[in-house]
């Protein structure tokens with residue numbers, strides 16, 4: 001039906017409507033007959049605007065409350081306000097009076113601890129027997145941010161594919177400099193659909209009301225301007241952002257249509273996010289530029305000027321790119337780092353210009369207020385070089401990095417390389433093993449066993465230095481959405497609840513809170529890329545998932561067990577998982593029954609929750625209920641038996657003010673003297689104490705009860721158990737931090753004439769600096785294994801890219817480590833090399 005038709009009254013009814021007053025008139029409109037009493041005086045109350053967004057500790061712009069009289073109403077109206085959460089006040093205070101035909105400006109002031117959420121505020125006006133009411137949505141967002149942080153553990157990240165989220169600026173839908181790549185019908189999944197930075201900014205209240213505290217946006221850099229599809233075919237465009245052609249500027253479809261190097265729209269979005277306590281994470285792809293076989297054939301610009309040409313790369317100036325075939329063996333470290341990923345022109349990070357370009361691009365984002373980076377395809381970029389990339393970021397200021405190391409699970413052949421990389425580079429990873437376990441458990445209609453999640457948590461807890469820094473997810477822009485795998489909204493809710501309670505920093509993929517999915521088969525799976533990058537067609541702030549994310553994100557702010565706690569399985573079978581998180585006396589216990597058919601009686605459950613009765617923190621949103629805990633052994637109190645019905649999630653929690661300093665986080669995990677690092681936790685007190693590296697005190701820059709930032713002191717390089725001492729003299733628990741020798745430079749180390757290797761043996765590099773393992777020759781401490789290209793000639797040469805301290809003269813040596821751990825050191829004295837002060841280095845020696 002046309003919308004206007006919907007307003008029209010059908011003809012026979014119209015006749016009836018006209019006939020009704022006519023009949024009344026026949027009865028009573030004639031002179032001398034009785035008249036109807038006039039309608040009583042009344043009024044209508046309105047409030048404008050009907051939604052306001054106010055950050056914690058801020059005051060809103062004025063809301064105008066107006067009284068519009070009818071039927072001769074004069075007098076004044078008594079207006080009372082309801083629905084305001086505690087610690088939000090209004091000015092004027094409720095009740096207040098407004099005269100007929102006039103307005104009153106009302107502002108709200110929000111206190112610091114008000115939960116981030118949408119509140120339905122009601123104005124109700126009365127005057128004598130007349131009344132009218134109206135309402136508005138008050139969204140309380142987080143405290144405005146003034147600085148970045150090395151501690152991301154309290155964040156909940158919302159992942160946005162910018163092009164698919166919200167069109168806030170139609171002038172950049174089809175830019176003249178890259179025309180024809182836009183599809184307003186949203187049917188060509190490979191075209192731009194209109195989402196942009198302004199769109200994200202305009203949805204800030206939706207994001208803030210959901211409680212998320214960070215947004216990870218798809219790569220915002222300027223992408224190629226040409227379709228990669230064959231002439232005459234529908235366009236194939238880089239709407240996803242992974243086909244950069246100028247990393248120093250921004251995509252014109254997302255910002256300024258005619259000037260990719262104009263940062264205004266991006267800066268405005270970042271400012272709006274920060275104003276509402278939301279951090280911005282940029283997806284940064286250092287592996288490649290764009291397709292080498294279509295479109296712009298890999299060409300890369302720098303602020304609009306030619307920078308690198310894939311097709312004219314060699315011989316001079318040369319080597320901006322690797323020119324190798326596509327990766328076929330994703331378990332071969334050489335192929336991964338030096339071959340081509342999905343036909344994308346593979347950058348050579350060891351070229352000094354490329355090194356400087358990539359680091360410059362990342363620093364430019366930091367200068368524009370970006371808080372953190374998701375590093376694309378870290379498994380495919382030169383591993384050793386990435387240490388220096390992280391070091392450049394950490395040297396520039398407080399930030400958080402996490403890398404995409406795509407893998408199946410903890411038995412993946414390169415799983416050991418993944419935790420070695422994370423632990424030594426200071427770059428935590430997206431937790432693919434846990435994501436795959438979640439997908440198996442929740443995406444299988446009848447199968448799926450919680451032991452898979454539990455085993456993954458246990459294994460990773462012993463392999464990763466900072467499991468709470470792993471970035472967790474179950475849906476992503478690269479995987480079919482869980483709803484495409486198994487179309488069951490209960491399971492999405494259950495998976496979200498557990499993800500948000502689990503250790504690690506959770507990521508929610510945009511649209512999951514709206515249960516969006518498109519199950520079109522992409523040739524291999526239903527709902528796979530690009531059908532998982534759907535249009536955000538709904539912004540319902542009342543969906544169960546939206547409300548659930550809100551509650552759990554707020555819990556992450558108020559109960560330190562989620563950000564910093566340990567994980568302990570308290571009850572498990574294939575359908576039920578009861579997980580406890582604990583940080584000192586802060587406890588969160590979550591119970592999930594994912595079964596479609598079976599309720600379970602839960603007996604023999606113990607918890608660290610102190611004896612008491614605990615209501616469901618989710619207020620029954622997913623069928624939860626109270627439990628009773630009685631006294632037992634310390635940290636092992638019995639829970640009175642209960643029944644856990646199908647598709648139930650319950651959360652019980654206890655948090656108390658810390659009476660002693662408790663450290664939950666240090667970030668980054670390593671860095672040279674002079675960089676800023678962050679220690680977070682609780683109970684630090686409000687006056688500054690000390691941060692000790694052995695006997696050396698760090699200079700503290702800021703000190704609050706929960707967060708300390710400090711400058712890494714000039715302590716001797718090595719790993720320290722860092723000690724926070726409160727001003728009261730109380731010592732906190734210690735946390736490990738590795739003091740590097742200096743800022744890092746990528747160096748290619750080559751060794752020739754290496755003896756033939758026995759099967760299972762590999763060559764490693766060691767050196768007298770902490771960056772090269774301090775001379776400890778184990779597979780974990782030493783750098784390696786070294787690599788060689790297939791059919792290497794001579795086959796006795798091996799190389800590795802490692803990051804070494806700038807300007808330092810180092811001693812280094814190679815070793816062969818056999819599969820049983822036996823070490824054969826390179827004979828003779830160690831080699832000496834002075835690492836350059838800047839740029840990149842290379843050194844080749846004989847065994």
Ligand code: NOJ
Nearest residue numbers: 242285376377404477478
């Ligand atoms: C992984 C990203 O997540 C994916 O979407 C992208 O296509 C590849 N890296 C290449 O950049």
